[in-house]
Amino acid sequence: MVTTYAGAASASLTDLWDRLFGTQTAPEPWLVAVTGLVSLAAVMPNFLWRLTRNAVTIAHEGGHGLVALVTGRRLQSIRLHSDTSGLTVSRGRPTGIGMILTAAAGYTAAPLLGLGGAWLLAAHHITLLLWLATALLLALLVMVRNAYGVLTVTVTGAAFLLVSWLTGPAVQSVFAYTAVWFMLLGGVRPVFELQSKRRYGGAPDSDADQLARLTHVPPAIWLFFFHAVSVCSLIGGGRWLLGL
DSSP states (O other), rough: HHHHHHHHHHHHHHHHHHOOOOHOOOOOOHHHHHHHHHHHHHHHSHHHHHHHHHHHHHHHHHHHHHHHHHOOOOOEEEEETSOOOOOEEEESSSSSSHHHHHHHHHHHHHHHHHOOOHHHHHHTOHHHHHHHHHHHHHHHHHOOOSHHHHHHHHHHHHHHHHHHHHHHHHHHHHHHHHHHHHHHTTTTHHHHHHHHHHTTTTOOTHHHHHHHHHHHOOHHHHHHHHHHHHHHHHHHHHHHHHTO
16 A cells, blocks of 8 residues: 555656646747737737736846845845835845845846746746746745735736646647746836936936946946846847747
């Protein structure tokens, strides 16, 4: 009986490993292009962007939080607000490389997540991408400290979890490609929005301004850096997704 249970457990672990790290069939090129257009339609119109931008904010604040932990800072809380703004609080030295990297991680998070996701999809690891996204959202949820933030992260994580467990390969691939396209495309617009706000005197304590105070490098240079990361990620990730 013990041998039987051990064999069943081993088989289950093998099946789980194969499901997680195995490869899946990529969708047809025309369907990849359609998922890109759907994501673009979720980014461009203002009335939709006010809703879909929440996903970019999750990535933005998650980027701050992850890099804060990696650089040895103490992450205290993450808050996500209904106006799609957010706030990540960490403790540590107020200056230095850790604080600089933490501040720089926000606007670069969504584009780099999209780029990493595109690389996984180009390697046909669709299920792995969905599970990694679910794990990251679960880890983020632990640090969220307001009700709206808990709601948005829970809904987003539930969507990834349900798609990965309850749907077939075709639906999973469409969902994964749409999500990655959205991170790539949605990562571009916030930098332009920040640039516009600063032009009219808004956002005086933005990430670019904080970085300027930390590094004595003008905010315009940091805006250029954010633009470069988002646009290069879109170009590189788009080529991977389209198989170019």
